[in-house]
Each structure stands twice: as C-alpha cells, then as structure tokens.
Amino acid sequence: MADSERVHKFLSEDLTVRAAGVVATNIIEEMRSLQHTYPIATVAVGRAVVGALLMASHLKHGQELSLYFQGNGPLGTLFAEASYEGLTRGYASNPSLQVQMSGDAIRTGPAIGIGLLTVTHHLPFGDQPHRGTVIIRTGEIGDDIAFYLEQSHQIPSVVSLGVHVDSYGRVLAAGGVLIELMPGHSEETLNKIENRARQAPSISKRILDGATPADLVNDFLGDLKLLPLEHDYPIKYQCRCSQERVIRSLGLLGLAEVDSMLAEKKPVDAVCEFCGRKYEVSLAELEALRSEVYKESLN
Numbered sequence: 001m002a003d004s005e006r007v008h009k010f011l012s013e014d015l016t017v018r019a020a021g022v023v024a025t026n027i028i029e030e031m032r033s034l035q036h037t038y039p040i041a042t043v044a045v046g047r048a049v050v051g052a053l054l055m056a057s058h059l060k061h062g063q064e065l066s067l068y069f070q071g072n073g074p075l076g077t078l079f080a081e082a083s084y085e086g087l088t089r090g091y092a093s094n095p096s097l098q099v100q101m102s103g104d105a106i107r108t109g110p111a112i113g114i115g116l117l118t119v120t121h122h123l124p125f126g127d128q129p130h131r132g133t134v135i136i137r138t139g140e141i142g143d144d145i146a147f148y149l150e151q152s153h154q155i156p157s158v159v160s161l162g163v164h165v166d167s168y169g170r171v172l173a174a175g176g177v178l179i180e181l182m183p184g185h186s187e188e189t190l191n192k193i194e195n196r197a198r199q200a201p202s203i204s205k206r207i208l209d210g211a212t213p214a215d216l217v218n219d220f221l222g223d224l225k226l227l228p229l230e231h232d233y234p235i236k237y238q239c240r241c242s243q244e245r246v247i248r249s250l251g252l253l254g255l256a257e258v259d260s261m262l263a264e265k266k267p268v269d270a271v272c273e274f275c276g277r278k279y280e281v282s283l284a285e286l287e288a289l290r291s292e293v294y295k296e297s298l299n
C-alpha cells in the first residue's frame with residue numbers, strides 16, 4: 001500500500017511566502033473510476049479538486065471551501081469542494097464530453113468556456129458562508145484560482161495544477177502547487193518566483209517522474225529556506241450523499257417536475273453525480289416530497 005497522500009505545507013523563514021503541494025494521483029483516479037469521466041472531464045475536475053484541496057489546507061478545523069465554475073462551454077458547470085481535513089469531491093455536469101486531443105497538453109479552457117468562478121468558504125456552526133465571484137480568466141483552473149486570489153484577497157500567487165491520463169483514460173499523475181505571497185514580501189522574491197514559474201516543468205510530468213510534494217514546491221521556491229508546517233490529514237475522495245439528500249435535490253427541481261415524476265406512477269432512479277451511487281426514490285417518498293415542495297411554494 002502506497003503512503004497515504006496528503007497536502008504538505010511550508011512557510012518561508014521570513015514568513016512572507018507560504019506554499020502547499022500535493023500528489024493526489026490515487027484519489028483523482030478513484031474519482032474517475034467512480035464517475036466514469038472521459039479525459040477532458042477527468043482533467044478539468046481533477047485540477048479543480050486538487051486546487052480546492054490546496055486552498056482548503058489553509059483554512060481552519062471544520063471549515064471547507066468550494067469552487068464552482070459556471071462557463072458556457074460544452075463541459076457544463078464544474079464543481080469541487082474540499083475540507084481542511086482533506087476530504088474532497090467534485091463533478092462536471094457533462095462528464096462524458098469527448099474532445100479531440102492534440103499532443104500532450106490538455107487544454108480545459110475551450111471546454112469550460114467563458115463565465116464565472118464562485119469560491120465559497122463554508123464556516124462551521126451555521127455561520128453565513130463567504131462568497132467571492134470573478135470571471136473565468138482562461139478556464140485552465142490554476143490561472144483562474146490565481147486570478148481569484150488576486151482579485152478577492154489581494155494575494156499574488158502561482159497556482160500550478162496537473163492531471164495526466166493515459167490512452168485508456170486512467171489517471172497516471174495528478175497534483176499541484178499553490179504558492180502565495182504574504183504581506184511584506186519583497187519585489188525580488190516575487191520576481192524570482194515568477195521567473196521560476198515560467199521555467200518550471202509541467203506538474204504532471206514531474207509526478208510521473210516520481211516527484212514528491214516537497215520536490216514540486218522546491219521547483220518554484222528552491223532559493224528560499226522553507227519550514228514545513230504540520231498538516232497531517234490523509235486526503236480522501238469522500239461523498240456524503242444519502243437517500244435524504246437525493247430526495248432533497250429532486251425537490252429543488254420544482255413542483256411541476258415532481259408532479260411529472262408522480263404521474264409516471266413508478267419509483268424514480270437517481271444517481272449521485274459525485275460518486276455514482278444509485279438510489280431509488282419510492283412513490284411514497286415522492287408524495288411526501290410533493291407535499292413539502294407544495295407547502296414551501298405557498299410561503
């Protein structure tokens with residue numbers, strides 16, 4: 001059994017640069033096999049999941065965040081969430097999109113299209129979540145997260161995410177690096193990191209060659225003295241779907257839709273888009289749902 005994967009975090013000795021790196025090949029392959037995604041969706045959702053894991057590693061206990069890409073491209077919407085403790089899941093609304101691949105580098109931008117990226121930071125204890133929305137800059141996911149960090153938090157950053165699939169669509173490498181410049185950083189440090197980012201080899205190629213999270217971070221920050229930070233949570237692809245949640249999501253479709261399901265006079269089959277688990281919603285459950293949705297519609 002391979003070492004469990006986790007997000008490794010570092011801080012520069014002068015406290016002006018923080019970094020997180022992860023190799024997430026196993027969980028992204030697990031996600032692919034659960035959802036049977038085609039390569040373009042595997043790469044796009046995989047990058048988003050890795051990005052969410054890296055960002056979430058800087059939250060606090062019990063907090064999580066989500067990335068929601070609403071583009072007008074053929075892949076549809078893209079969603080990924082992760083908790084500080086390393087639990088994550090994601091999906092694309094069109095996981096079976098087929099795209100002609102040319103060469104090694106898969107570009108997700110054309111599949112995602114133009115639109116908005118919303119980052120939601122969920123707090124525990126029922127506090128209102130924080131939300132920030134920016135335009136989708138390139139649809140390559142890493143660039144979009146960096147743009148969000150700059151626009152919403154005034155943090156200059158380098159976000160490099162990579163997912164490599166073989167000719168059968170299986171994930172052979174997945175991971176990424178998030179480097180953030182904190183207040184008080186020098187221009188010189190910023191220039192150095194930007195220079196290195198321009199020359200850095202592709203993340204997925206580095207992981208294929210056996211690079212560890214620390215190696216990935218060092219590709220960008222090799223000149224800085226880095227202190228490792230404690231963050232000992234194995235990352236895990238985990239779906240929290242349940243019969244109850246599936247029924248609730250049917251309710252979100254609205255009264256007319258629930259009525260048309262009832263008119264069929266048979267149980268409804270539903271599949272969780274995050275994990276592929278199958279659910280059956282009985283007629284009795286549909287009727288109970290209908291009266292709830294009806295009551296809500298009166299409010």
Ligand SMILES: [Zn+2]
Nearest residue numbers: 239241272275
């Ligand atoms: Zn599920």
